[in-house]
Amino acid sequence: MEQRIVDFIAGLRAAGVRVSIAESADAFRAVDHVGVMSKHTFRSALHATLIKDARDGPTFDALFPIYFGSGGPPLLNPTGELTPAEQQMLMDALRQLAGDMRRLMEMLLQGRQPNPSELRQAGNQVGLQYANRPFQQDWFTRRMLRQLGLDQLTEALRELLEQLARQGMSEESRNKLEQAAAENAAALAEQVEQFVGENIARKATEEHHEPQEAELLERPFSSLSEAEAKALQELVRRLAAQLRSRASLRHKKGKRGVLDAKRTIRANQRYGAVPMEIYHKTRHLKPKLALICDVSTSVRYCSEFMLRLIYELQDQVSKARSFVFIGDIKDITAYFDEDRPDVAVERVLEDNQPGYYNTNLGNSLATFAHDHLDTVDHRTTLIVISDGRNNFSDPRVDLLEMLKRRARRIIWLSPEPPYLWGTGDSDMPQYVGCCDAVHEVGNLQQLADAVDKLLD
Amino acid sequence: MFNSTDEVREGLNGQQYVASDEINTVVLLAEKLQKPILCEGPAGVGKTELAKAWAGATGRRLIRLQCYEGLDETKALYEWEYAKQMLYTQLLRDKLHDVLAGSQTLAQAADRIAQEEDVFFSERFLLPRPLLQAVTAGDPVLLLIDEIDRADAEFEAFLLEVLSDFQVSVPELGTKKATSIPAVMLTSNNTRELSEALKRRCLYLFIDYPSVEAELRIVKLRAPDLAPQLARQAVELVQRLRQLDLKKSPSVSETIDWARALVALNAAQLDRATLENTLTVLLKHEQDVQRAKRAISAPSAGSGGTGTAAGGAETPDIEYRNLRPRRRSE
Known part of the structure; x- marks a missing residue:
């Protein structure tokens, strides 16, 4: 968990939030006190210690789920409700499928969690390793899901269910499988989204160099891009x-101008009201x-x-x-x-x-x-x-x-x-x-x- | 002292303060880490009220320092009561004669006076201002530094010193150190940017306008006589007003005032007349009142005024935006 918080702080810094060493130390002490049992409290504790400007709030809101998200909901296994014969049928049918589609079907119909290497591989195939901008998250999520075969899912699922029907699986069981597949697909999409977000955030942190503020200040007006102008x-x-x-x-430094009678009298009480120190009204010209x-x-x-x-x-x-x-x-x-x-x-x-x-x-x-x-x-x-x-x-x-x-x-x-x-x-x-x-x-x-x- | 967020919630609730989970956590952390809270947010969302509730819930005495432009150490920290000193010197003249009687030389007289110096630079003549009060208090206190953004930048720097080690040195008396570290809360309306150094030392809490449900709870707590149905209508209207582009959005305290006004007027429902009569409780700018009236009447009046095709009646604020006078644009 500690490493996670350190990563999170690095991520915040990469996104342009100023977090000092003292503040990150505070964050750890705060977490020590409130614990990690309640996610809400944990979140508030980090927010109170790390974010000192309301304008940085949205950045925190965007990054928090990426670093402390659950990784998405787990995939559930619907086969427990099938009869042993039907389970066997499903297994046989799955075995006949080709590589990628078989892996996807195993996840959706048998609740097998995608393992990290599978996700990484799919990510590499769509070029996720080069993504470093938060707004790319949606796009890469969609590409990865397609890579995993989700776009051909409807077709494949229909064929699979037809095959199972021919083999004599009851309609009720088939409906259950179909519903489970839809739910698991949604869960998988969420997992992939988290995975992509995490990768992008990590990449952005790695590539992060000092905020380009100074650089921007010096940039000639004539060569500003739209984003830089923003x-x-x-x-x-x-x-x-x-x-x-x-x-x-x-x-404040002004030493001339109108006499500040009130302040002068006040200050000179200690000298028995003999005006030794003279004060002037600060002139705001x-x-x-x-x-x-x-x-x-x-x-x-x-x-x-x-x-x-x-x-x-x-x-x-x-x-x-x-x-x-x-x-x-x-x-x-x-x-x-x-x-x-x-x-x-x-x-x-x-x-x-x-x-x-x-x-x-x-x-x-x-x-x-x-x-x-x-x-x-x-x-x-x-x-x-x-x-x-x-x-x-x-x-x-x-x-x-x-x-x-x-x-x-x-x-x-x-x-x-x-x-x-x-x-x-x-x-x-x-x-x-x-x-x-x-x-x-x-x-x-x-x-x-x-x-x-x-x-x- | 608090040990969990639930205890904080209970405590603040006992003081008639409806706190969000975030507020509970931050108050708990402030107690545990002994750090000041810097509380920001729009005016009138209950920042000062939170300090009072916190003090009440923990049995602390509240010491309040209201900041303003030109606030300096003599008003924030301590001051010698010169007039009193002078008076005493005058009254004690005879006694001084006795002390000085028999002294042969000037130096001897000066020495004798020097021995009595402590009398004049003692706590008797010291006027403690809020900061010194907080540091020297024997009982547990809560120091509320209200609207720190109104004070000058130099005062902020000075405050930093006090807040970092909770000690104050009075040259004539020596250094006073706090026996127990007081709880500190700073509020700011964000009229100017506070220094990074100050922010670093504090826990940050941003209180925004509450949600409908939270505000409804507040109204029920503070104006219990208002009929539930009417309370809901009122809160929903206030929330809608906040969506408008007003000079000053209605605050929570103004919602409460309004709710009480409705009770006092024996309003049975939020009809047009009641609304127009009491809207000034919520909105303090004539321009805002006009805008609000237009926005409120927009949906019921159908396509009143300039007939804009866009937007339905269910989103009056958006339609209102379209209605705003626009200059020629090409």
């Missing part, structure tokens, strides 16, 4: 939590943001993650207005009032599908200056997320200059590295002059760093 969305939340605690710690995000194909991921991050960090920001543009600008703040950030971002992207070469930042800036100038005042940090590729239309740098005079600062986040600025239809060099800071945000790590500076 994984990153998860990561954004953790990143936001990190940034938040860093930002709040930073606020939260930035007021206006985001202009390019959601054309080239910058889409970057904008998406930026929006996610900013809205996850809403409590660190006093006010955020957001706009997206492709050909023209569009106010999307309302989406975030209606829905949770993750849902809202999805809806924004869904509603603003990119077209072909229709990005027009110049035009978008013109509309912004015309319709939404009230969002920008001397306290606003204006953030533009774009690669500055304008499809050779007028860049309208004059408008950005006007905005710079109004805003506290303008920060430009470009997913392109500086050496590409100015190539082709890029108007970056002209825009750069108007910005207080330009950050290259080619991957999530760089984006997080940029946001961190923003909250400074």
Whole structure:
């Protein structure tokens, strides 16, 4: 059992759950106390000691039955209810069958448990040894069952029963056999499913290398696969939590500002109310943001993650207005009032599908200056997320200059590295002059760093 | 003390707390391993209530520390009562004269005062806050640290120290060590991520909204006067409301409040009028109330409002989702 728990913990780690040595030690102590008699209690004990984040719950739920499953229900032997003559008949009939089908029939009609080598062999024949992803379980289960001959079962069973009928087996006994075969087939399917799941989990554990988080953070937005983008969305939340605690710690260090009279009086009671230690109110100067995000194909991921991050960090920001543009600008703040950030971002992207070469930042800036100038005042940090590729239309740098005079600062986040600025239809060099800071945000790590500076 | 999950169940039940098997196991383990429980879950599912029931069942005294932003050591651990010290110094002035009488030099006087120092830095002037109370208590106690996620990150780090060795050092008095290790429970509403270090030291318990049957048991226990038929209807409705995309889902405590409200109003059945009048007990946002009303009336009103072809009347929440205003999508 101990080895089993160790394997299970390794499996959890392989699936991306962080389990420390101390926690696995706790798990063993917990199991010592509650014992393994009640599976439910055992499960709760492991859950309480190993899983410290509600988000990891589903992983635990998926892996637990694989490691601590019963291996599926046993196959039952129905022949006990047959007369000796009928048993003999069945045995003779089975002996006439060919190799694979005979083995299957023995399991289903005589309740012989499949032995591990049989399962392993069938597994190897369908390539189970290469499976290492949990979602492959269903597919390999089906393939293995076919390998074991279950797809030809109906046919073979009918022939067998007909043969037995000719030999004079009673109808009642035949019905019993048929029913038992169906039940045993279901049990076998479950056993095979467990076997496959266990193998996949083991394989995944063996192949597991350190979580690819760091790698993903550094991966350029331009080369993200769909699955990686999904994984990153998860990561954004953790990143936001990190940034938040860093930002709040930073606020605490402030030594200037308004006098905190209450705290100062309190602290100086010990000096006979002579103010020796002065305390200041911690000043939370939260930035007021206006985001202009390019959601054309080239910058889409970057904008998406930026929006996610900013809205996850809403409590660190006093006010955020957001706009997206492709050909023209569009106010999307309302989406975030209606829905949770993750849902809202999805809806924004869904509603603003990119077209072909229709990005027009110049035009978008013109509309912004015309319709939404009230969002920008001397306290606003204006953030533009774009690669500055304008499809050779007028860049309208004059408008950005006007905005710079109004805003506290303008920060430009470009997913392109500086050496590409100015190539082709890029108007970056002209825009750069108007910005207080330009950050290259080619991957999530760089984006997080940029946001961190923003909250400074 | 508890020795099996059944005993835990009995104990908590005795305190009118309906606990799931998981809760029983975790409480048992907390007793056995002497580890804190970190309890997370949506607001109002009975996290704080569990601590009270646990304390009641084991005969522990409950010491509660409510966390908030800006909570610091002086409010959580201990504080000297400076005002009292000052007052005593004033009142004891004459006595001090006596002590100092006859001292020849300043140094001699200072020495004499130093001998009396203990008087002013004694437990008499020490104001113990919840953490120190829990450590120094002679009787068995349960320390409830409520809503730890609201406290700052630094406080969390400080708490870690206290929870790891259950000792507190007061520079003037020396180190106080707990004679018996108190049971500790932390609750969090998950408004921010807690540190890995804190999570590692705790047993983790996630309490989710209960199932229909469990919630029905709770309602029967807490609002026994409600007719069984009505109780079931009420609980089923609450469960349905939780499926909706609301700003704040109705909690178990709100279900109980609602059940009691129904009793107080002498409601015989859950008709439309009763529902509309009492829905505000369950839902605390105007927007939520509107959404809920729409969702509840959707199935009975047939294809009311915008006629969506999809979805049957038996799944109002799904139909409701379709009804949500959608922006132009191409």
